[in-house]
Every structure is written in C-alpha cells, then in structure tokens.
Amino acid sequence: MSAARRTDRPTSPARPARLALIAGTAVLGVTLTACSGGAAASGHDGKDRSAGPSEAAQTRISVNLRGTAAAAGGPVTVTAAAGKLRTVTVSADDGDALTGRLSPDGRTWTSDRPAAPGTAYRVEAKGAGGGSDSAGFTTAAADKVNKLTLAPGKNTTVGIAQPLSIVFDHPVKNKAAVEKALKVSTSNNTEGSWGWLQDYSGRDRVDWRPKEYWKSGTRITLDADLNGVDSGSSGGWFVRDYATTFTVGSSQVIKVDLDRHRLALKRDGRTVMDVPVSGGTPGGDKRSWRGTAVLMAKEGTINMNSETVGLGDAYDKMVDFSMRLTWSGMYAHAAPWNAAYFGVANHSSGCVGMSDANAAALYRQARVGDPFEITGADAKGTVAEGNGYGAWNVSWADWQTRSALG
Numbered sequence: 513m514s515a516a517r518r519t520d521r522p523t524s525p526a527r528p529a530r531l532a533l534i535a536g537t538a539v540l541g542v543t544l545t546a547c548s549g550g551a552a553a554s555g556h557d558g559k560d561r562s563a564g565p566s567e568a569a570q571t572r573i574s575v576n577l578r579g580t581a582a583a584a585g586g587p588v589t590v591t592a593a594a595g596k597l598r599t600v601t602v603s604a605d606d607g608d609a610l611t612g613r614l615s616p617d618g619r620t621w622t623s624d625r626p627a628a629p630g631t632a633y634r635v636e637a638k639g640a641g642g643g644s645d646s647a648g649f650t651t652a653a654a655d656k657v658n659k660l661t662l663a664p665g666k667n668t669t670v671g672i673a674q675p676l677s678i679v680f681d682h683p684v685k686n687k688a689a690v691e692k693a694l695k696v697s698t699s700n701n702t703e704g705s706w707g708w709l710q711d712y713s714g715r716d717r718v719d720w721r722p723k724e725y726w727k728s729g730t731r732i733t734l735d736a737d738l739n740g741v742d743s744g745s746s747g748g749w750f751v752r753d754y755a756t757t758f759t760v761g762s763s764q765v766i767k768v769d770l771d772r773h774r775l776a777l778k779r780d781g782r783t784v785m786d787v788p789v790s791g792g793t794p795g796g797d798k799r800s801w802r803g804t805a806v807l808m809a810k811e812g813t814i815n816m817n818s819e820t821v822g823l824g825d826a827y828d829k830m831v832d833f834s835m836r837l838t839w840s841g842m843y844a845h846a847a848p849w850n851a852a853y854f855g856v857a858n859h860s861s862g863c864v865g866m867s868d869a870n871a872a873a874l875y876r877q878a879r880v881g882d883p884f885e886i887t888g889a890d891a892k893g894t895v896a897e898g899n900g901y902g903a904w905n906v907s908w909a910d911w912q913t914r915s916a917l918g
Contacts, residue, residue, distance in 0.1 A: 583651070671806070675901055678718050681715070712899050733755070734757075790855075791860060
C-alpha cells in the first residue's frame with residue numbers, strides 16, 4: 513500500500529529512493545511513514561515519495577533469516593541500514609516473543625534464544641529517529657523431534673536425596689548446548705551441578721544433584737528453555753520448552769544394615785523406626801546392592817516375577833507395600849513368607865523384606881526421594897548412577913566433571 517500524500521509537499525524535484533544493502537544481505541521490509549505523519553521517501557510500490565525536512569529519519573532493516581524455509585537453531589539478527597535502532601520486537605505465530613539485546617553502537621539487535629523450527633516470525637523495528645520497518649520469515653520444520661521425561665513431577669514434595677532428572681527420547685550429541693538451556697533456581701541458593709550419564713534404559717540422561725542432601729523446605733524450579741535447540745546428529749530438534757517446580761519435605765534417611773539385618777528410619781536426626789529385616793542371600797546373584805539408593809516410587813501391591821530380573825523361576829507372587837529402589841528390581845517390601853529370617857539372616861532374592869506391619873509403617877512414612885543408605889560386607893556391588901538415582905555414590909568432585917559445561 514502506498515503512503516499517504518501530503519497536500520503541502522515541497523515544490524522541489526523529487527529525489528530517487530536508494531536501496532540499502534548491508535554486508536551482502538538483502539534489505540527486508542521498506543521505509544514506513546514516520547511518527548510525525550510525514551510521507552516516507554519510498555513505498556512498497558517503489559514510487560517516489562518526497563519528504564520534507566521536518567520528517568523523522570528513515571529506518572530500514574535487514575534480517576539474517578529470510579523466506580519460508582529459513583534455518584532454525586541460530587539467533588535472529590536485525591541490522592539497521594543507517595542510523596540506530598531504538599526497539600526491536602520479534603514475535604512468533606504462537607504468540608511468544610524472542611527477547612534480545614542491542615549492540616553498543618545501536619545498529620544491531622540479536623535475540624537471546626535461537627529461532628525454533630517450523631515457526632513463523634514477525635519482526636518490527638523502530639529507529640532512534642522515529643521511523644519504523646518490518647519483515648517476516650518462517651523457519652524450516654524439524655525433520656526429527658526430541659522429547660524428554662522430567663522427574664520429579666510438577667508441584668510434588670520429595671525427599672532430601674531426589675535429583676532433578678531428565679531422560680531424553682533420542683541421543684543428545686550437543687550436550688553443552690542442551691545443558692546451557694537448563695536453568696535451575698532454588699529458594700536458598702543450593703550448590704549443585706548437572707551430570708550426564710546413561711539411564712538404565714540405555715538412553716541419554718542428565719541429573720542435577722546438590723553437593724549434599726537438600727535442606728528441608730527448599731523449593732526448586734527448572735526452566736528448560738529448549739525450544740529451537742538441536743540435539744545433534746540423529747537426535748532431532750526440541751520444539752518446546754519444559755518446566756517443573758518441586759519442594760523438599762522433612763529430612764528423612766533410611767539406614768539398612770545388611771550385616772545386622774536391621775532397618776532404621778531417621779527423621780531430622782531422630783530414630784522413629786528400627787525394625788528387623790532380611791536382605792539378599794549372600795554369595796551369588798541374589799545379594800542386595802549397597803550404597804545410597806533413592807526411593808523412586810511407592811508402588812503398593814505388585815506382582816514380582818523372578819524371571820524379569822534374571823533369576824529363573826524362583827518366585828512369582830503378589831507383594832504388598834512395595835517401594836522401588838532401583839530399575840534392576842531391588843525393593844523394600846513386606847515379605848511375611850521370610851519371617852524366620854528377619855533380624856537373623858539375609859535370605860531374600862535381593863530385596864529388603866520385613867513384616868507386614870513394619871512394611872506398612874515404613875510405606876506410610878517414607879517419601880519418594882528419601883535416601884536408603886545401605887551397608888553390608890556381602891553385596892553384589894554399589895548402586896550405579898543410572899540404576900535408579902545412584903548419583904550419591906559418585907564423589908562431588910567426580911560428579912562435577914560430568915557437566916558438559918566444564
């Protein structure tokens with residue numbers, strides 16, 4: 513549409529408009545009418561528009577992304593052909609906007625976040641002299657999309673050992689770029705670090721754990737600003753952001769002594785339960801794991817089948833008050849069939865068994881995220897980082913080296 517003509521335009525001959533090129537990038541958009549209401553020097557139709565000396569300076573911009581199949585994954589850069597930019601707005605078709613910053617000389621604006629795939633963007637710029645210009649582009653759609661699973665769940669209350677854990681659907685090669693987009697904030701500035709590992713499922717995973725157990729009452733927020741981040745080769749693009757918030761409950765630690773065949777629940781340093789148990793049978797594959805395992809889920813009454821954990825046909829039964837400690841199948845649960853061994857000997861297939869009454873009491877008081885600190889001479893090893901939440905079995909110094917950001 514042509515700009516409106518003024519009735520009092522100058523009588524001097526019209527001046528031809530000039531097309532601006534910046535660093536080899538074609539100018540997008542055209543000069544629009546100034547805020548004063550005066551006519552622009554050039555319109556969309558390319559016709560001559562003479563301007564009087566009182567009109568605001570013209571603003572013309574170039575954008576590094578153009579067309580309907582622009583490359584995603586990089587920042588949007590807006591540059592003024594001449595003069596300085598005052599404000600730039602880059603909005604997406606879904607209503608979201610990209611924030612950004614002006615360069616010190618005021619000529620270039622760069623978005624803080626990358627352009628997301630399969631998204632239409634509109635650029636609106638205003639110059640320091642009052643003129644304005646606009647442009648638009650659409651990024652190419654993602655050929656593959658990566659998704660993730662977050663733990664713990666949103667608005668949950670967890671135990672003091674619960675890490676922030678993210679499991680990815682597809683491999684993550686660009687670990688540094690992904691980790692940079694993961695922002696953790698806590699209500700008390702808790703020190704912590706991300707660490708990359710392989711989940712028990714074989715998928716890529718990254719956990720954020722504090723240096724020490726969380727303090728009771730801490731509130732944790734994760735903002736995963738991943739929209740527009742490329743996972744790397746064979747991983748695909750992230751096409752949305754993720755967020756979760758959770759709170760740490762009372763300080764509880766469950767201590768399991770396999771040598772003494774006892775389990776104690778300590779709350780805020782005070783023992784509130786101390787009961788006899790029976791752990792995994794010594795000398796073979798039925799031994800229990802040692803180290804710190806984190807209560808992953810309270811699963812209630814479930815079917816346990818020894819064939820699913822590689823122990824042949826040793827058992828196939830319904831088990832009450834089941835509390836999962838590892839992905840490999842170690843639980844704490846009721847085991848009335850093993851009553852003769854509680855407090856006396858380890859005689860289970862790897863789990864920590866106890867009476868119905870004691871299992872019910874522990875199940876009622878334990879919270880997902882509570883640490884089970886398991887000690888004993890005859891165990892089949894230490895709980896691995898990816899076999900549940902075993903990050904507490906890695907020293908803090910070693911854990912920090914697992915961050916992709918150094």
